[in-house]
Amino acid sequence: MVDVLDSIDAAALRRWAYRCVDALTARCDEIDALNVFPIPDSDTGTNLMFTLRAAVESMRAAGPDADARTVGRALAVGAVAGARGNSGVIVSQLLRAVAEAAADGPLDTVSIQAMLRRARVLVADAVSVPVEGTMLTVLAAADREASAHDANVALSALVVDIAEATARAVDSTTDQLVDLREAGVVDAGALGLSVIVDALVEVVIGRTPPRRRYRRPREPERQAGTDVSTPTSECGGAPATSGYAAGRPLGYEVVYVVHGPNDATAAELRRALADLGDSVVVAGDGSGAWSAHVHTTDPGGAVDRGIAAGDVRGVRISCFGTVEFAESSVPGARGGGAVSVGRDILALVAGDGAADLYVQEGATVVRCDEAIDSSVLHRVIVGMKHREVLVLPNGALSAQELVAVGAAARADGKDVVMLPCTAMVQGLAALAVHDAARAAVDDAFTMSEAAAGTRWGSLRIAHERSLTWVGMCEPGDSIGLAGQEVVIVAARPLDAGCRLLDQLLATGGEMVTVLVGAQASQDFGAQLAEYVTGAHPGVDVVVYAGGQPGDLVQFGVE
Incomplete structure (x- = not known):
């Protein structure tokens, strides 16, 4: 017989965190399969699971004797630092609200009510443009249900009613968002949030509420000539056509943690990222660390905005996929044919004469006479003939942009190496010792050595x-x-x-x-x-x- 709790102390908070991880792990595939908005990349369950795992690891580092305040704080810090995806960043703000509510000790009815009010404010501040039919809708339903109760109501009755309101809100998301209605599913992130609330119910009353399982209906076969829907933007739900046209990458998810900004600087970062893409969330842990999330076709630019705001750590860049394109369709690209058996050499070059030199040496050239966008380099890398691509940047892009492009290209299945060439004369020296018969790692080392020796x-x-x-x-x-x-x-x-x-x-x-x-x-x-x-x-x-x-x-x- 499990005792029903009248407050949530440090031990109960720890059990809740562990139960969240277990429940999200058990339903991860289900949640992933429902993920159609804002990008149908089937990773919402995975993102939530990893975010809660990061929170738990931070909590464990605080030690077994930590009080409720310390446990709550550790959960918030870990969640912000390890947040995955849009959903993970939003959940990190729920845990930040938990930390603030636990600052005065164990959580009771009044604390839970205050926690949900605060979570709703934090999430509203973090998300660039809220959309109905998402996690925000479900969080708002939980807050309304909690606020409708008298402060003297038993904690057990409160959390059960909140969980029921959350589950009803999940079901309602299908009719609140066009993407969900067309796919016949509930919002994946909303379901994940409901799982987290149900885990709290289990800790308080000793049993998990019975819930239905969701599955995605089989998609109807498309008739010939039917247009494929353009992905939508979470910033208002309008079609996100920029950067998603056929023949171009579908874009990237960029997540990182930036240390140091105050509230005003974080707001500036949020606006700057909104200029680069959509699904923007910038959320803090309350002590100067902020998790930033954006969907963009300019991952290097997104990282640069973070560097301008503070100390960036833990950059994660994921590509949503690509659509095949002909190499000739890439502006500024000139090919020298198949430059090697199984390997391509790609160079960023300015000037007609310099471009001719590189092409004569067997390189594919991308012109950078004027400022070049990192997304152009990524498109060319993805469109190269061979899997192995050695890139001679020649100082045309910053180190941060090259790191971002390299990560994105590797996510697209390319074995890409950015060689340390900061000038075209170094690139020519590297190209002079290129040998396609060597293994890629040996060829890259030899070329890098030649560049460094120039x-x-x-x-x-x-x-x-x-x-x-x-x-x-x-x-x-x-x-x-x-x-x-x-x-x-x-x-x-x-x-x-x-x-x-x-x-x-x-x-x-x-x-x-x-x-x-x-x-x-x-x-x-x-x-x-x-x-x-x-x-x-x-x-x-x-x-x-x-x-x-x-x-x-x-x-x-x-």
């Missing part, structure tokens, strides 16, 4: 007055960079170029590659080659017309 610099014209490490530069001055650092400021381009070559060759070198840009004079490359021959005997020099914008010239020293 010292590089560039010559540019200053467009504004600026203070550099070597003094002030004025508009029109010639500035020489060794890597990313300004080391030369001179009035004339030739003087700056010769002095930069001296610095790059100061520690030795056998060959200099000169890649001349579009803004350089016609004989500029020949003048630089003549200087190398006279000032550095024994050093070979080769000059190419790269045609790249921005840099007057790029130097590579091997």
Whole structure:
């Protein structure tokens, strides 16, 4: 005989957390199968299960003697840090409300009522645009039921009534959202929330309420010529056509935790992510850590917004899938045919001459004369002929964007490696030692070693007055960079170029590659080659017309 509880202490909170994990695990496949909104990616049950597991691991770390306040706090911190998907982030706010309610000790009727009111506020603040027929609807029904009870009602009666109201709200979701009605299902996240509430009932009264099992009806066969529905956006339910057209990736789910923002900064992050995609949720744990979630076609941009807001950790990027497209349909891509047996080399290149060099060496080129979106690189990687793809980024995208693209491409089944090339001259050096007969890992290592062994610099014209490490530069001055650092400021381009070559060759070198840009004079490359021959005997020099914008010239020293 199990005693009916009149309050929920630390031990009961722990039992509830464990029971949530067990119940969600048992019904994970059922919940996943119902997942059609906002993206039919069949992972809501999985996301909820992993989120609660993260909360439990945090709770266990707090120790077996922790009080209700500490247990509640640990559950909230763990849930926010380990939140998976839109549903997981929302549940993390329920647990944050539990933590706040348990701050004064064990939970009673009044505490549960306050907890649900607070959870509803936290979730409303976290979700960019609420939609009826989702977890938010069910949470609102639970709050209304709790608020309708007198404060003196027994805890057992309260939680049972809340669970019944929650179950009724789950059933009602089918008719509240077009996607659900067309599929003939209830909302997956709403069902998951009901399972969590039922777990609380079991802890309080010792038995689980009897519930029906849900299954997704067999989808009718589509007749020839029938249009396939476009995925909808959770931010208002309007069709999310941008980034989901045929021939393009269906987009990504990006989740990470950012530490440090205050409420105002978190709100700014929420707005910034809403500009990039939909299903935006930014939810905090109450101590400066925030879980961010967005569906977007620009995962790198989503991560960058988080980095601007604070210290980003635990980035997870999942691709919803792709639709096949012809490589020729990708803007800016030029193929050199099948570059190797079983492996492709892909390079980001600026300038007509530089692009020709790379294509002649067997690479597929994506032009980056102007700023390039990371989604373009992803589309090309996915459309490459072979599974193995080695990418020469050549400094066109940030490290964060490359990490995001790499993760997304691997999720799409590509074995992709981003080689550490920060300039086109380094990429050419890497391409020169490429050997398709080697294993991919060995080929990538050899190419990376060649790139790393190539010292590089560039010559540019200053467009504004600026203070550099070597003094002030004025508009029109010639500035020489060794890597990313300004080391030369001179009035004339030739003087700056010769002095930069001296610095790059100061520690030795056998060959200099000169890649001349579009803004350089016609004989500029020949003048630089003549200087190398006279000032550095024994050093070979080769000059190419790269045609790249921005840099007057790029130097590579091997």
